[in-house]
Amino acid sequence: MNRFLKLVNMEIHRFRYILASLMAVTMVCQFSSLIWTIQRVVSAKEKGLTQAVVGFDVPKMLTFPWAIGSTRQWFMIPILLSVAVLLLYALIIWYRDWFGRSTFIYRLLMLPSARWILYVSKLTAILLFVFSMLAFQLVLLATEKMLFNMIVPVDIRTDTTFAEAITMNDALQFLLPKQFEQFIYYYGLGMIGIIVMFTAVLIERSYRRWGILYGVSYFAVCVAVIVSPMVLLGIDRSSGYWYPNEIYMMELAVCLLVPVISIGLGFWLLCKKITV
């Protein structure tokens, strides 16, 4: 346990500046666009200017969801950037140990503890980074709501719910689904994706040149297996042999089977195939 915590802490420590930079970019983009959008509308309203004069939407009453909807693209850019960086880092988290200074992986592999702890600690770190960005977005939204209330006078604003504001941006709606069950599905699938990616990387590291082909093929096969119950069994085909609840159970089964096999294979490769 102690070794696991140490490794997780090390991974967080290594990524801390990138994580902080992503958070800063997100905050600057969202705050600046929000403040600029709200202020120009409030200013137009105070001067009694209409949409025809100013050339942008001047609603009768301002709401926080309206503000989020009006700054949609400025919210989306840092979110997409963060998603891209985290996806890329899911690969780099392994390769930096091989290609970094003094091939750090040899030291990690020779630690006096089970090698699978290395796999789990990297996975935990990636998940922690994803959820950190998500939690940070929630904090930002709460702060942005406070900012909105501070800038917009009470007589020209209407109070709304936090959840309604999230529905105004497709990216936020996807990242923060209303139902916790949906949250489990989205992030569960994301987690499976990371696990499969980790195993593909280990396949590549184990078999080198041929490993690239094996790793890519393994990833493709896993994706095909995950989508196969829905696609091959024809969930929307009225004459489909299997009933929707059976297809749902099969989908759950493959979503359990793929990560279990991937983790098992990853552990085996790390313990038996990768040698120092």
Added chain:
Amino acid sequence: MKRYLLSIVLSVCVLGILCTYYVYGSADQLPEYKLTTIQGDPKEGAEIELSGHYSGTKRTEPIIVDGAGSHYRSRETLRDEILSARSWVYNAGNIGQWVQDHRQFMRGKDQLEGFYKDEEWLIYATGASRSELKVERLHLGTDKVTQYTTKLPVQTDNDYINVVDVQRINDQLHVLVRQNTKGTPYLQYFHYVLNFDSGALIRSEQITHWNKTKKDVELEFYHLYNSESQNGYVVFVVPENKIISKSENSYSSEQIAAHLYMYSYPSGKLTALPDPKQQFDPNVNYYHEGDQVIYKTNDKSTLTLSRYNLATGKEERDYVSIKASQFGANEIQSAILSDHRIYVHMRKGTTYLVTTLDLSDGRALYVGEVSYEGPEAEREKEMKLLQLYSLNINKRVS
């Protein structure tokens, strides 16, 4: 411990923020509505669903209101989406109930009109190939499934066996098929009689020969689905549409007449039905149940039903007349005839009423109202934001 401070703080914050959001912040606080019983038996309103949208938020929310409450589409999860797939099949007729009772037999069967059921048998007929009819039979007493394939005589190479009615009469299976015919662009109806036990074709007959006779009049004939397919009749509707304008990009027509015909499986005779309304009304809807053909007309204030008995030839004009004012409503929005019942959807001020009436005599069995499940002070405002424009009968089985 100090070494791990960053990791510990990060983990605790992440967990705390996400839990707080899903416990307190993610609830949408959309208003709740419910279909409540005002009068009659609540079971008669159990299958009623009203769908529309709620416009009190920045984004319009699609909503369904029924006796259980309100169901917003935005609250659906991946599981809901998967489990409600093919709902158009399982909600049609009695398919949902048959799936529950005979799960194995019902696999892959989706054409409501291909089914026949009586006390002894559940039968499904469908096209197996371009010229073959496949019949599967489930004996309800023994749960034994038998099947046979019968080759049908076809007239063209591009045939498709589209089964539209199946009826068992004594030791014969009567199958009505719509298929291509030589010399006409229209799909015509064919009657095939099979030996019920062996599937051997006893006789076949083309029963409709409708074709375009006037240059500016289009034909579009169809049959009426009969939920009680044990009476030996099938009814055809032949509307005539006068073409008003026809060009490459546009087409408009106006219905100028509609003729009804009855075909009897035992006698093999096709006879025209008298029009009980005499004067043609393009707003008439036709419904076939058992031996009765029902003619439904409605405007915003009144709904009337006339009927014709196929067995006796007895005609009853306007045997049911329902006024919106009878229920204190302002207007009738729509009505559905299904399974010996008439379901009427009405608007009363800012709220909606639904009533279930007995199809045989128009007696009210159930009256329900959409109510707001929240503080009385907000009721008027929230009801104004609700638009329910569609009435559905959902035969969902639990």
